Amino acid sequence: AETATHYMPERIDLESLRTAVGGCRACDLHRHATQPVFGEGSRDARIVLVGEQPGDREDLEGRPFVGSAGKLLDDALKRAGIRRNDVYLTNVVKHFKFTEATTSRGKRRLHQKPNAREVYACRPWLEAELALVQPVAILCLGATSSQALFGRDFQVSKHRGEIRATDWCERTMATWHPAAILRMPDDARKAQMHQQLIDDLRRINHPPP
Ligand code: URA
Ligand code: SF4
Secondary structure, eight states: OOOGGGGOOSSOOHHHHHHHHTTOOSSGGGGTSSSOOOOBSOTTOSEEEEESOOOHHHHHHTSSSOSHHHHHHHHHHHHTTOOGGGEEEEESSOSOOEEEEEETTEEEEEEOOOOHHHHHHHHHHHHHHHHHHOOSEEEEESHHHHHHHHOTTOOHHHHTTOEEOOSSOSSEEEEOOHHHHHHOOOHHHHHHHHHHHHHHHHHHHSOOO
């Protein structure tokens, strides 16, 4: 199957990658999306946060984590004492995948989970970002990014908060996806997950001595 490797620029830096993602046709997701959403942040960032894929707002704005999940993440970062500018934020899949649905609130684009083929096709972009930034720590948000880095059988609910070595970083951790926290119907559980996200951010930022 085709992957994004085919679309890599000759000279790899964050700007040339960002430009090249605009020409990626390695899967069909580029057809309906408004634009790709590449990672955001400095190549000197110590921590990389990896989400799943852009949502509706991200697709329209061309930036990661600017919608409701992004607001929750911003709040958690602040409470963990981390500035958004100090992390590199990205997603495993760079184009928004959705279905259109007509609801009582009008026509809406509903997020769809990327499939294994799309994740496989897109992951060279993420790998290139990780190779450039060489973070001290990686925090995977949710199942898609956790499984992309830890393997297909990884379960966030079982191994959340554990720090392990991966091919990309000595300190790699999985935690809840902010969107999963937003969707949680049980208020007590939701508050617990929110606190765990903050604690995980704090711990990945400040390794114990
Ligand atoms: N959810 C993600 O996984 N990534 C984003 O950029 C926004 C929402
Ligand atoms: Fe390329 Fe990824 Fe977009 Fe698919 S989702 S077209 S692999 S950038």
